Amino acid sequence: MIPRYARPDMVAIWSPEVKFRIWFEIEAHACDALAELGVIPKEAAKTIWEKGGAATFDIDRIDAIERETKHDVIAFLTHLSEIVGPDARFVHQGMTSSDVLDTCLSVQLTRAADLLIADLDALLQALERRAFEHRDTVTIGRSHGIHAEPTTFGVKLALAHAEFQRCRERLVAAREEIATCAISGAVGTFANIDPFVEEHVAKAMGLKAEPVSTQVIPRDRHAMFFATLGVVASSVERLATEIRHLQRTEVLEAEEYFSPGQKGSSAMPHKRNPVLTENLTGLARMVRSYALPAMENVALWHERDISHSSVERYIGPDATITLDFALARLTGVVDKLLVYPERMENNMNRLGGLVHSQRILLALTQAGVSREDAYRLVQRNAMKVWESYHVAGSATVDFLEELLKDPEVRAALPEEEIRKRFDLGYHTKHVGTIFRRVFGREG
């Protein structure tokens, strides 16, 4: 966990305080079930809830016991007995450490998923707001980094919205996968504990009972969880990359928000670096990389080996904390993104209208000009514009004017027909449809 890439709510999930609280709840709920089964006295279960529920667990004390016993769950149970008194002997009856540890991890990952889903909701909201704000802000669409056809900045954001909506659905599925509880004993046979305990604890903790476990919850669930986080991170990278491109000096159609007083820019006003989105690109690499050890964790030996544990100590916190931070940072970037519609228009126009060349070509062929001739006509005018653009970076020759001056073109197409091929509305006429598909409304 890197403090500068961490937010308190997600960090808290992985704190010892929260972990021990979850452990306590699992144990206390299990006591309820055991009491209901008549295995332990009902009074004991009540006492455990009362004393344990009111207590603050002393992390240092637990650590001290663990240094001695070299066993984390025993250390906790020892400390719990210091708090609860004699009734503590009824705690953990017939359970194994993994019952507590794995169910706790499920709770933590489920809560982490909840935070991530909330992060996505905030991001979706920001994207929707900005998408509608720029629904009709025309900008050039680019394939291969080269001007293609016009689109709108709102469509770009709608695309991101649809992508993160998918990410949300994936996270909901991943949360569902991991919201599972196992209290099944040393090799999963319930030899020393009735399956009813598992069912009771699962329900109480907001989980489902794992249909069949070994000593541990099967790690394919965790692999799927972390793989999903990797995919979400990749979508973060995509939008971050888009913004980094838009902020390039030569493009500058949008910029990460830059507070007026932010240092360093005074003498070099052009030096506003897209450092937040660059940072997001790096964070995405990390979250993605965690998917692999999670997948390697699946093939544990027989009923379990403990190789997964060290991996999860890293990636449990690191993947969730980093992605939480990244989503929040991206939301901030989107929310406050400086968008420059005029520059978008100017960039598009720097090619002197060449983006319309395809439509002219089509118009000529539709007007009966042969494909070869149409090409020749478009090409000879386009080339003049292009040559004027090439060196200067801004065309001094205008495509429309050249076409209007070309007698062969004019012979095939009246001025009106030529002019209307330069209409941007042609490219944006279905934006409403797209918005309806994505947001359920056009405006």
Add this chain to the structure above:
Amino acid sequence: MIPRYARPDMVAIWSPEVKFRIWFEIEAHACDALAELGVIPKEAAKTIWEKGGAATFDIDRIDAIERETKHDVIAFLTHLSEIVGPDARFVHQGMTSSDVLDTCLSVQLTRAADLLIADLDALLQALERRAFEHRDTVTIGRSHGIHAEPTTFGVKLALAHAEFQRCRERLVAAREEIATCAISGAVGTFANIDPFVEEHVAKAMGLKAEPVSTQVIPRDRHAMFFATLGVVASSVERLATEIRHLQRTEVLEAEEYFSPGQKGSSAMPHKRNPVLTENLTGLARMVRSYALPAMENVALWHERDISHSSVERYIGPDATITLDFALARLTGVVDKLLVYPERMENNMNRLGGLVHSQRILLALTQAGVSREDAYRLVQRNAMKVWESYHVAGSATVDFLEELLKDPEVRAALPEEEIRKRFDLGYHTKHVGTIFRRVFGREG
């Protein structure tokens, strides 16, 4: 694609013949929609279906055209026009190459998913059959490779069944993700084609219309698809690893099927190698590795760059063909797995009953013996057994007998009470419950 790890049905999906057939269908369905919109003549659409539907596309001819035009879709369309005649000019109106390529890839991946789901169904069936066959075959459960408590071989297979059932659900979700169609033009704005065409083709091809695309279908869908395959492969590795362990000379509780005539074993009958499951382990590494470039593919530049394309030429076929082969191979292994219940029993017993030491400990404390004394009593008898086991690999001292001979133990527990702690039924009493959870029935 490695021929020895490939099965014909999945290979066929990636053949040029099938690809061009899908391309044709996309184009022809689009013509239907365009005809319905009145953009092209209905007769033309009909002709295209008739002539193209009857034709066999000449791969060599298309390749020859591509070598000239350096464009695969143009090459195909040129060949199609040779088949269809003048009406071919109505094909591909307002579409871009990616409309065809990406929708085709969706169809291919969807079909691949269907095969993989069918593979899983076969695997699940084999697992279910063998699980019930060995529902009550007691075997030792192992944590950390060390004997823990008894379980049954059927429970092991039930676990695998539950895991692959989850894999099936994941694949169904991944299929749903990728079953999407985009016919939206150069930058996704439908500038030159009505969204109705997309909707029509989507429906006709068994896909859904992509709510918003750029020039391409967003690659987060594909990333999720290949990540899912990586998780499924990891589950393959888990079961393969289990079997490899069981076949070790010292364990030998199960073996991959070995046909009587299979060469090389005659002189060394012990040298039956678990080469199929070792092979599956390697194949799993490959399928898993493809998840990463798929995730890196997500962050395309602006409305698309073509960096994803080469990646998909590799992993599209390689991931699906390899996983298909792996699942089928695993099904065969499970189906014909030689299981040795006697050896399972003998292995368990080689420790002279030590696996029951925990229960005796508990029985002693429940009988009023102090925890310390109970430990001492169990330990001194367990140690004798263990020492006899340690060197020889098979205990010559029996734990039960030692306990029965120990006066202090006997003072605390009558013989009957000791003996019943060695009852294996204690460990298998909930197997029915587990089976009901996994298979919906106990027997």
Add this chain to the structure above:
Amino acid sequence: MIPRYARPDMVAIWSPEVKFRIWFEIEAHACDALAELGVIPKEAAKTIWEKGGAATFDIDRIDAIERETKHDVIAFLTHLSEIVGPDARFVHQGMTSSDVLDTCLSVQLTRAADLLIADLDALLQALERRAFEHRDTVTIGRSHGIHAEPTTFGVKLALAHAEFQRCRERLVAAREEIATCAISGAVGTFANIDPFVEEHVAKAMGLKAEPVSTQVIPRDRHAMFFATLGVVASSVERLATEIRHLQRTEVLEAEEYFSPGQKGSSAMPHKRNPVLTENLTGLARMVRSYALPAMENVALWHERDISHSSVERYIGPDATITLDFALARLTGVVDKLLVYPERMENNMNRLGGLVHSQRILLALTQAGVSREDAYRLVQRNAMKVWESYHVAGSATVDFLEELLKDPEVRAALPEEEIRKRFDLGYHTKHVGTIFRRVFGREG
């Protein structure tokens, strides 16, 4: 192996013909050593060389035998005996299949490394030529995609040269790692074969004897080999990404070569897509991904399991063939890259001289102006320029002119002092030093 991303020389290394030829050479050299040891008759060794050396191995025949025996090395040896006759019984004495297979893989990877090193030499040559050609072609250096300070295009290429020089050294080291021979028997003890045979074959095949092997050559060597290829591929991606950026419509300082007749550009002259470098970006993702299964291959069980084998059937050919193709493609791109110095100059100047603002700030403080005042002076002039740039994408206000018009600036700095801060030579004065460091010569 994807044919379109494959070149014949590298493909040949992985052909069955070459593989069987290497197998034959290993076996025949081993026979020489065995003959020298007196284990087999010298005449037999001679016959084997003569008949086997002259023969063309019949792949179909070997395949047919393998289908029967299910063992590739036995199939080959059977076929060899058909060619060699009775003396064939002296072939493979005391050897195991892995002795042949693993040593063959070493030969193949060593040869692949040789091709890759030759690829790098060609790339380095192209980079050196173009670097000197553009040693003094001034262009803007960019950090975060934002204009920073001037550099030269030659320096960019010198950087790539230094990077690929390092890649070359890494590949030489990786080749050295993998150039190893093991003929040590079933578990590496030389039980049935004298270590002299290994030493003899190693020397004859241009390898070194593996100091200690199991049944196989340790896979850490292969892991290092493929990891190195992954790093080289990442450097390919870096240069490819640079070129993709330079070719963006708004930047257009360089372009992949575009043959005059190349289709598709006629009507849209601006639509020249950097498809080669985009393709290289994708290929790099693939080569990189192969490093992971190679690393997972290291931890084989005991003296060997065969899980590595399937992985290597994929990544052996795929990684080397793809990287070979990528390096050659990159060499072609560099060799024929269209470079536009005028556009570089114009892009740099589009900011109206703002890239010099830092130097003016420094000059003012050196002239005794307080840091705060210097900032204020620079800022108020810089801002005018910037604002004129911001919308249009090309400054209409000139920073130098504004400074010269500013009385406060002029009070601190004479015109001459201001003007000389706009000297580009200041930024390029150490280019010669850099070139000397990289190429050993300045011009």
Add this chain to the structure above:
Amino acid sequence: MIPRYARPDMVAIWSPEVKFRIWFEIEAHACDALAELGVIPKEAAKTIWEKGGAATFDIDRIDAIERETKHDVIAFLTHLSEIVGPDARFVHQGMTSSDVLDTCLSVQLTRAADLLIADLDALLQALERRAFEHRDTVTIGRSHGIHAEPTTFGVKLALAHAEFQRCRERLVAAREEIATCAISGAVGTFANIDPFVEEHVAKAMGLKAEPVSTQVIPRDRHAMFFATLGVVASSVERLATEIRHLQRTEVLEAEEYFSPGQKGSSAMPHKRNPVLTENLTGLARMVRSYALPAMENVALWHERDISHSSVERYIGPDATITLDFALARLTGVVDKLLVYPERMENNMNRLGGLVHSQRILLALTQAGVSREDAYRLVQRNAMKVWESYHVAGSATVDFLEELLKDPEVRAALPEEEIRKRFDLGYHTKHVGTIFRRVFGREG
């Protein structure tokens, strides 16, 4: 960084104290060079060394300044000026932040490499000691987990020694790669600082001057560094896996050291889990996974973007600290490994001598028996042994005895000839050679 998987010396390298000390040294050495060039007063450089060298940097103060300035290097320089006084204005002249940050990272990674190399030296020493201790401890070699031929436990350790010796060489090369210094300014042109400063600082810090940098040191160096760590980690996993296998209940040829008082084992003496080596397996997965983001970091945009930085904040400490811990843990495991030669012998013998079947087969054919007959003879005797083994897990029929009783075998081979094929010395006769190759000495 996970405290439980971290050792203080490696952690210290990544502490703010050490980082700021390195920053100071880079800056102060640069001042020396600047003073030598006459750019700043020699007295100033002296003062900076004296005051800065004596000072303890106040981390909290620096953090407080950074919160304000949002720039780590400026925060440090501000704090340094508080310590040094007016002469601090001569610090950092003409330098950029990356000059300090990247050179510092090189120093940190170089020091980390030194610790890792020392770790490997300790591991190699432990392996050498145990290898000679068990040079002649015969044990069964296993391929595919199945008994193959005898080897010695010393040979297994010699193999590990050779592997980690290679790892050491790789780390030395990786250290060499990363021991590089860049002080070259905003885009690497030395515009504001003479290359002499870089050369001076490089030498003073024990580094080499980077031949050509951009704003940053090229990241292919770091990629190679972390990829190398991933390979080393994979070798850790290999040896850890070997030990985990040997400790399985059924095998139990070696065990991680278990202190007599270690809790939990008293009642279940067989439950000694190989938790250290399982843990190492998980740690290896993590270190390996860091190679990928390191490779993705290579393709920075133009002269730099800052996406690599966040990645390195994770993997810089995590990869080095984890691998350092893993190597030390592995050394401890090897050093104190409990080895059970008797059990090794017993395991080998459990197959009743079947491991010698190949030699008998060979002896029969050499004695003139046809291949088919030899097979038949060996097989019929081997099968009796095998069947007696199969169920019980320990043969009750002895292969040697059966052979001696078989008249057909005896007709072909005298007793003496049969017996000598059961000589283990046959398998260990070249162990000395192997040891000489690996350790340079046989005993």
